[in-house]
Amino acid sequence: MKVTLDNPATAPQPYSPAYSQVARVEHADGSALLFVSGQIAEGETLQEQSRGVFATLEALLAAHGATLADIINIRTYLTDISKLAEYAAVRRELITGTPPTSMTFEVPKLFRPEAMIEIEVVAAVSPRPAA
Known part of the structure; x- marks a missing residue:
């Protein structure tokens, strides 16, 4: 098993140099789990911020050969749980198919x-095809 920590140049850079955005845990068969740090985004509304976060997640996953469809776990932190439906609408639009496991928390x-x-995810990447 190989672990790589990464801040892909093709994705928005972290707000602080104190953490890595992606931990890639690669198995011998080339499959991998991607642990993506919590992401936030700018915007005036929750929907704008949600879309921005998913755009960043998409870029981080793409840098490791994954898409939003590869997400197997998602953790969402909202400062106002009464706006859950606004976030859920964006999420349903962008994550289609079988939904991942999920937890949503209200935080002060x-x-x-x-x-x-703020959203953090775990994604599963299939083995790379033999060269």
Whole structure:
């Protein structure tokens, strides 16, 4: 098993150099699990921030050969749980097919005062085809 920590150049960079955005745990057969750190985004509304977070997640996953469809677990942190339906609508639009396992939490605040949502995911990547 090989572990690689990464901040892909093709994705928005983290707000702080104190963490890696992706931990890739690769198995001998070339399959991997991607653990993606919590992501936030700018925007005036929860829907704008949600779309921004999913765009960042999409870029981080793509850098490791995955898509939003490869997400197997999602954890969402909302500062106002009464807006869950707004987030859920964006999520249903962007994550289609069988939904991943999921947990959603209401938190009093996130590390940036303007952030209304933070999302972290785990994705499964299929083995790479033989060259």
